[in-house]
Amino acid sequence: MTPPFTFLDHCLKSGDSLVGVRSTQSIAQLQVGAVTRSTQETIFGQALEETVERAIALRMQLMATNIRDVSDVSEMAAINAKAHDCLANARLIADRLVGQQLEASGNSRTLRRGLSALEIEAEIVTHGDSAARGRLERETTQALTLGGSGEKRVRPFHWSLEFPEVLNGAHSGFDAVIGNPPWASFSGRQAVPLEPALDKYWAEEFAVFSGWKTLHSLFVEQFARLASTDGSIGVLLPAPVADLDGYAPVRSFIRAAKYVREPLLYFGEEAFAGVVQPSCALIAVGNPPPSGKPDGAPFILGASGLPTTGPNESDFHRAIQQLNDRGRPPADAFADPGVHTGNCSKKIVLTQAGSVGEFAHVREGRSVFAYRLEAPQKWLHIDYQAADGEYFTIRDLSVYQGFPILLRQTAKRPIAAAHDSPTHFRNSVLACRGISGVSTPLVLAWLNSTAVGAWHMTKVREANQGAFPQVKVRHLRDLPVPDWAVLAESIGGQAPALVRSAGDQDATAIATLDEAVSHALGLSTAQHAAIVSGLAAMLGETSGA
Template identity: 20%
Template sequence: MLFHEKQTIIENCLFGVDINSNSVKICRLRLWIELLKNAYYKNTTELETLPNIDINIKCGNSLISRFTIDADLKQALKKSKWTIDSYRIAVDTYRNAESKEQKKEMERLIADIKSDFRSEISMNDPKVKKLRKLSGDLFRLTNQGQLFEMSKKEKADWDAKVKELTEETKKLETEIEEIKANKIYENAFEWRFEFPEVLNDDGDFIGYDVLIGNPPYVGITEINQQYKIYYETAFKTAKGRFDLYSLFIERAMQIKRPSGVFTYIIPGKFLNNKQFVTARKIVCENHGVTVVKIDDKVFEDAQVDSVIVENYPDKKAKYKAFKITAEELHKLSEVELSKITSDEELIFRLEMSAANEDLISKIKKDTVRVIDIGEVKDGIIAGRIKDLLFINKKLDKDCHKLYFGKQITRFHLANTEVWVNYKPKEMMAEEMKRIGNTGPGLRMRDVAIFEREKIIYRKVGKELIATLASKGVFYEQTIHSCHITDKRIKIKFVLGLFNSTLFKFYYRKTNSQGGDIFPQVRISSVENLPIKLADTKTQEKIETLVDQILTKKAQDHSADTTDLENKIDALVYKLYDLTEEEIKTVEKNIN
């Protein structure tokens, strides 16, 4: 019967963990309702009993564990009266308990089994082993008999050794006690032995066949400092300005079988953001990868583009990209995974084809990257003191007009009515008063990046939209800037390239947006743009055209400069040695 088929699947195949107890209750209820749909009467009055499937859906912090996945359980099994099989039987008996008394009895038994495992694994912890050895050494040293009285030197050496061992022992004891008492372990989830279904008879962790999840999207400024320190020691992906969902990806790779499949729905910025390089590398290791871009908004309360990222075992690893538009799935690309992994940043690009790849290679030929000739910098982030930092009038000499991304159009910067109260020390002091247990979100930036000529461009967008900014232009985080440090390169020449049709094509084809709701131009993407070291004459031709456009836009921001921009495009195509056919490919792909 369908009831028993569903029961078998739910009891033996579905397992879940969530830190939110209400989410856990809802999930359990949904599974019971699913069974109830097909429940039946065993006789005229007796309905088929629903199993206790709550043991399959547990509450806990998936990222916090006292014990590693490879912690030795064999020693615990040797010393314990329990076996993995008896653990499985206890769990199965709990699910199908015939009375409340039997259910409670199984709860106690399961708790005893897990308590035994915890105690025995703890005894094999490297810190505990080292403490036992040090304690033994100290005991022997201080309790051994002496046939002859020690000389002054021997006594001094003995005292020094006793002091050293005593200090090491006390230090280790303190560390172990701190771990035991640490509040972050209160809700720890022990993947190592919580589900006996993924352990073999020797207690080895086998892992899960399929992992499906929608991990939390929590930026580093929202993470409690104590947890942040733990994550940075426990996860390779917890580096720099990490987000919790990258840690969940790493955890998924740890707990799935080598032959298993992983599928998460996560923000689109994962595809190309520099801070997720390690996580993308982990996803690619010994696997094929599939990415699905979702054009429509998925979550009402989250202003992010969403993508589905999946990996699966594959000897001939492929990278596949799709998009979902109006509930229809469209294939975008399929290439060898090596096309992705050969790039040091492992960008998960969406649109890849042999023709475009050849053209991209040609554009990159004999160029330098922006990062080789300049600096790309982020803008001011207000943190928790926006009310003090961003103001509507000038108070003193430390106040400067503050510009936002919405004020930038190609070759033009509109006026702003906002001022920044640029007092870094004073503002940081105010930020620290408001942060609570998380780290400061305020980023004032070095004043030097504002007090220089630079190209500024919108952070939010599918392509570069840039203009020139003079010295003294301050900007917040919806703008990034590019300052040219190489004296051979004229800044207006680079601005012409940034706003050209060729760079629009190159940017779109080498960067994955992951959606259209909140696309962002990443700093690393701009740093890697290919700049031709053009001769002075060519640079001056483009510089002259850029000057003409800037002048027209300054007089009237809506002025039509199409002819001038087309002339820049022609010079850029020539500079990068594109053929007529290649120019048609570029213009076809951006229209």
């Protein structure tokens, strides 16, 4: 087979890029987080410094080689092999450092004891003892095998050893780091399994691994750490990173590290085959400027394709503008206290109550309809005992009973019902405490109104997703509120009966409530008609509510 007339092997690497020792100094000092075994010059540390310098020289020689014929490619391959082999001991010690950290699982005493043993082993291996090296290789393989399964072996990737000419020295770092990392969440309805050892490891190594723990968040931090001070990063991410509360640690970190170019490029849901979640591009460059934004403040997203027109554009736009100028509900009116099933969904939410343990009914988002709440269809295992690595959140029943109104979270617009026969509910349901001094039927009329639905769909990006449209607490806290006195005067006495009829899908009752809310929001008859038509058009464009 004829060799290729080029050479890129020195650039093409593989391994677990989120697992590895960050710097050659940490390897030389046997440092794991805040735990350092040796701050003094050692034989191993001195040898590491020399081999890194040799590897850099070899790689620079390789990159300076001009390819004139196939023999030059062979020469470059030989140089690359030498550069790789001269760091073999350093790579093994670094792998063992990672293994020590995984084995210690957060126990500093265990870690210090392991590092003491490794200090001795590193010196012996540096002197060329093949038996000691073989022993260390076996120990390392065992330490990097998670859960005792060979299929789950970690393959650390030590960036400063793989690209020593880039990540060592006073001005280290890449000029640009770009990527499309895997999107994976370790909690929620689509959670992927997370090994407990990696959970602890990433929590120790990454500042962003808190709040909503995701794999793509780790890549954002890793990209920023790999870039030089003046370097840039570009990351393709799910759009919720821009404003979801759980991603606040990511936004805080990257704003402190780089200048984020806003608005972020927004691609929507259909930019990539097979991807239904909206995506965006985070581009961050150079040094961060002084920011007047609070830590974790949302990023601005670019053009989103939010619907802004209706069949009667003038009245529709004037109505939306008028709603923009209305007051907002109290910040504590809405909450998200629902049962969080964590990684135990199939164990604590069941179709039938078990024969052993305590069980109670639990509602899901599919139980909530406008003005109507259906009976719960699932059971909650109240006293389930979590095993190691399992987690979930179930609050006291009184917490759930304290909310008079429930809302569906997966919806294109607010959909609310009275919390009759109160019981537990999952976090696919949001909750409303009500508005002080306002009856529950009036609050329901407001939340289910066409005006609120139209305003929500023109302002909230997640409302227009084809898959899993979202209503979130922050959206509800931003809804325009009516003049409650005007609304009460209009339908106050009739409100309970109208709401009951609306729950039975009585079109006349629904229209009466709807018109009253629009009037209390200051909309004219023409504006109300435009809002009704506009919302119908928007829902039609996005396949219904």
